[in-house]
Amino acid sequence: MNKIMTHVVAGYPDKDQCVELMRGMERAGASMIEVQIPFSDPIADGETIMRANDIALRQGMTAEASFALITQAALAIDVYVMSYFQKVQHFGIDKFCAAAARSGAAGLIIPDLPFDAPEFEEFLECARHYKLSVIPVISPGTNLQRVRKALANADEMVYLTSIKGITGKGLRADKNLGDTAKKIKEINPNIRLAVGFGITGSKDLDNVLKLADIAVVGSAVIKKINQSGIKAALEFVERLASN
Amino acid sequence: MSESGFFGANKYGGRYVPEMLQGELASLAKAYDQLKNDLAFQAELEQLHTNYNSRPTPLVLAKNLSESIGGAQIYLKNEGLNHTGAHKINHCLGQALVAKKMGKKRLIAETGAGQHGLATATVAAKFGLECTVYMGEIDVARQQPNVILMELLGAKVVPITHGSKTLKDAVSGAIRDWLQNSDDTHYVIGSCLGPDPYPRMNRDFQAIIGREIRQQLGKNPDCIIACVGGGSNALGAFTAFLNQHAVKLIGVEAGGKSPANGQHAARFPDAKIGIMEGYKSYFLQDEDGNSALTHSVAAGLDYIGIGPELAELHDSGRVEFVRASDKESLKAVELLAKTEGIIPALESAHAVAEAVKRAKIMKSEDAIVVNVSGRGDKDIFTLARHFSPKDFKAFLQRELASYDI
Incomplete structure (x- = not known):
């Protein structure tokens, strides 16, 4: 079994189908799911996920409603809430952490809140208070000093990501990725490393899992939903997970 | 990050961007902090202001x-x-000069109405840099004259066809380009905003x-x-x-x-x-x-x-x-x-x-x-449209009729 973390945008394609999708992903063998709170200005996301955010928002999806969907899905596998910090601070840092914990989430991924931001300490304290793990997001370009500092705040998992996709080039071509993965394991051998690099199929997945504990499959699933619907997307997840 | 990236007790500003961009912003801040005290740099910028601007x-x-x-x-x-x-050329000239000193070969920008894209395309042409401007598809349609001018200046205008197809999608397009090409590319932000050092750098240039x-x-x-x-x-x-x-x-x-x-x-x-x-x-x-x-x-x-x-x-x-x-x-x-x-x-x-x-x-x-x-x-x-809609409509119709393509 491959360890994969799948991704959904809360409320996409709509509320019911999103719950169906989360449950289906669990059945299909996903080890964990990243649930993104939809936001109007998701600066680090590409076209596919941006569009999914817009569609969810147009249907009135809020942060509160996103947590309700996670509760409703009632999954046995771990759910990580991914959100841009604007949604967190607007909701209230403490309130956001409390709501995430109540929904049953295991941890939080906030890509645009660097560890040296003024609000980071408060965020970390709140997350710890509600027993949520904090997942730092780093990239192959991150210098060693920042990698160390980011890892110092990691509880159990770190997320390594880049938009420089591997497709077409092969993973080995990106020496930086391999080097960063190695560095992370040297600094903390016990940490679980999740890698998201625009994985589109089994070959990419195999390459990623040579370096990482967990492969993140994000926009590829949304593309499948857009092209062929939820059922086909879930079959795709199953193929990747059981490969 | 240095404290200078924040403003006031509420700490406005900062660098709330993913780790992917932190390195680039730090390099830009370092380069700019050195250049702003460099008399030769300031003299070169002044020359450009009097002899080109x-x-x-x-x-x-x-x-x-x-x-x-x-x-x-x-x-x-x-x-x-x-x-x-407009005043926009002041910070575009400044940023282009910083980019040149950093050894960048290419400028990118987002634009809504097209004015900032135009100013960026202009300085890119002047400095012999490549230029790509991101623009929402709706803005491309609304601001066709500026697109024509930017292309005339040698810039590549990339329409963004997703999302609201306006400025915020253009911003996202430019950021993604920057992430992939930061080795040789400088991202020209068009106002005193964005992550540090852009707000203070553009303020200094203005x-x-x-x-x-x-x-x-x-x-x-x-x-x-x-x-x-x-x-x-x-x-x-x-x-x-x-x-x-x-x-x-x-x-x-x-x-x-x-x-x-x-x-x-x-x-x-x-x-x-x-x-x-x-x-x-x-x-x-x-x-x-x-x-x-x-x-x-x-x-x-x-x-x-x-x-x-x-x-x-x-x-x-x-x-x-x-x-x-x-x-x-x-x-x-x-x-x-x-x-x-x-x-x-x-x-x-x-x-x-x-x-x-x-x-x-x-x-x-x-x-x-x-x-x-x-x-x-x-x-x-x-x-x-506001002051003489009828006359202008008639003019546009005559123009349109004169195109036999």
């Missing part, structure tokens, strides 16, 4: 306008006489406006008025006077059609503190913290946020914020055109509208300086 821009006493109102003397800082027609005002007037004015979208022309005019507390500083926001939600782009008093596009400031938001809809007749003021330094200057009370409506601004364009022979940009006309209101209640020995940040040529379509 046309600085200093004139400070004109608007005698007819002042007399017709009766009250304070109104001076116009005519930034519309900059190359490309501050020449205020320094010239002081020199040209030979004394401190009683009041300086500037329109505020992101805040680049306002900070440009204000910065030299921030510590001169007798000088009143007034920022004019886009009052739009009405004070109702979605009908204007004035951040005060509606906006809440938030974190968007990589920085902390005031943003117009919906109930769940998403960016709100905005409107202004002036594309350059039609923006949800305000630069972080102006957020702090709002809180401290150093800058007073008021608004002018679409209607008042259109009227101000006509007034300045007829009294002084200067057609201001619709953005700048917001500042003119406020000056007219304020001059009336001030003494005749008082001096108001209005930063006329740009000229109105670019607004021909909006002005025509």
Whole structure:
């Protein structure tokens, strides 16, 4: 079994189908799911996920409603809430952490809140208070000093990501990725490393899992939903997970 | 990050971006911090301002306008006489020079109405740099003339076909390009906003406006008025006077059609503190913290946020914020055109509208300086639709008929 973390945008394609999708992903063998709170200005996301955010928002999806969907899905596998910090601070840092914990989430991924931001300490304290793990997001370009500092705040998992996709080039071509993965394991051998690099199929997945504990499959699933619907997307997840 | 990336006790600004971008911003900040104290760099920039751009821009006493109102003397800082027609070239030249010193080969930018894209394409051509401009598909359609000009200048204009197909999608397109190509590419941000060091770097490049005002007037004015979208022309005019507390500083926001939600782009008093596009400031938001809809007749003021330094200057009370409506601004364009022979940009006309209101209640020995940040040529379509729609429609139909392709 491959360890994969799948991704959904809360409320996409709509509320019911999103719950169906989360449950289906669990059945299909996903080890964990990243649930993104939809936001109007998701600066680090590409076209596919941006569009999914817009569609969810147009249907009135809020942060509160996103947590309700996670509760409703009632999954046995771990759910990580991914959100841009604007949604967190607007909701209230403490309130956001409390709501995430109540929904049953295991941890939080906030890509645009660097560890040296003024609000980071408060965020970390709140997350710890509600027993949520904090997942730092780093990239192959991150210098060693920042990698160390980011890892110092990691509880159990770190997320390594880049938009420089591997497709077409092969993973080995990106020496930086391999080097960063190695560095992370040297600094903390016990940490679980999740890698998201625009994985589109089994070959990419195999390459990623040579370096990482967990492969993140994000926009590829949304593309499948857009092209062929939820059922086909879930079959795709199953193929990747059981490969 | 150095403390200099934050403004005030609320710590506006910062670098709220994914780790992927932190390295790039740190390198840019380091390069800029060295260059800003480098006399050779400053001399080179000054040369460009006098020999390529046309600085200093004139400070004109608007005698007819002042007399017709009766009250304070109104001076116009005519930034519309900059190359490309607005103050934007000031920070584009500065950033292009920084990029060149950093060994970058390529400039990228996002643009809404096309003015910032045009200024970036212009400096790219001047410096022999490649240029790619990201623009929402809807804006490409609305601003076709600017697309033609950018392409003429050698830039590649990439339409963004997803999302709202407007400015925010163009921002995202530019950021993704930067992430993939940062080794040889500099991202030119078009106002005093975005993650550090952009707000302070662009402010420094624009501050020449205020320094010239002081020199040209030979004394401190009683009041300086500037329109505020992101805040680049306002900070440009204000910065030299921030510590001169007798000088009143007034920022004019886009009052739009009405004070109702979605009908204007004035951040005060509606906006809440938030974190968007990589920085902390005031943003117009919906109930769940998403960016709100905005409107202004002036594309350059039609923006949800305000630069972080102006957020702090709002809180401290150093800058007073008021608004002018679409209607008042259109009227101000006509007034300045007829009294002084200067057609201001619709953005700048917001500042003119406020000056007219304020001059009336001030003494005749008082001096108001209005930063006329740009000229109105670019607004021909909006002005025509408002002032002579029938004639312009007939003109467009004749033009269309003359195309046999």
